[in-house]
Amino acid sequence: MNESLRPDVTEKRMFGGSSFLLGGSMTVGVVRDEAIARVGTDRAEQALARPGARPTDFTGRPMRGRVTVSGPTPAENLRARRRPRTPGAAHPHACCR
Template sequence: MAYDDGLAERIRERLGGDPAVTERRMFGGVAFLYEGNMAVGVTGDDLMVRVGPEGTDTALGRPGTRVFDMTGRPMRGWVVVDGTAVAEDDTLDSWLAEGRTFAASLPPK
C-alpha cells in the first residue's frame, strides 16, 4: 500500500529536527518513533497516532478519527485520523504532540 508522501513530509518538517525522532517504513507506510517507541505514522492517506489505552476514548471523540484496525482486531491505544482532518497545520501539530507525548512516557528502546 502506498502512503501519502505529502503528509509524511509535513511530519518530517515538524519532527525532523529532534534527534530522538527516527523514521522507519512499516505497515506499508512510514512510522515516526520517539526514542524507539512509535509515536505517529502515515498509512495510505491517513495519520496513525499512538495515544495510549487511557487516551483512546477521548481521541476517538475528535473529528475524523476511527479505531486503528489493520488485522480485524482493533488496537486500543491507537487511532487513525483521516488525512483530510489534518489538512490544517495546527490540527496536525496537535496530533503530533499527542503521539510524541505518549511515546515519550515509555522507556526508551
C-alpha cells in the first residue's frame, strides 16, 4: 500500500488489479495493461470519445460512469518522445512542432 496518500484515499486490490478509492469509492485503477476510471455519468460520453476508451464491462453489462482505457503505457510514451528524430521530421506532439 502507498503510505503517502491522503487520509481519505486508499489503495485496494480490485478487478484483479490495483485501485484507488476516494472516500470508499473507486476513482481509478489498473487491470493488466488497462486503466479504469470513474468519470461520472455526466462525463462518460465525452470520455468514451477519447482514443482507446470504451465502456467498462466485467459482467456483460457496462458499468455506468466508468471507462476503460487501453493504449500505450506511460513508459512507451516516454520512449517514443526520446526517440532520435531525423532533421525536418514532424514531431508527434503539437506542442513540440
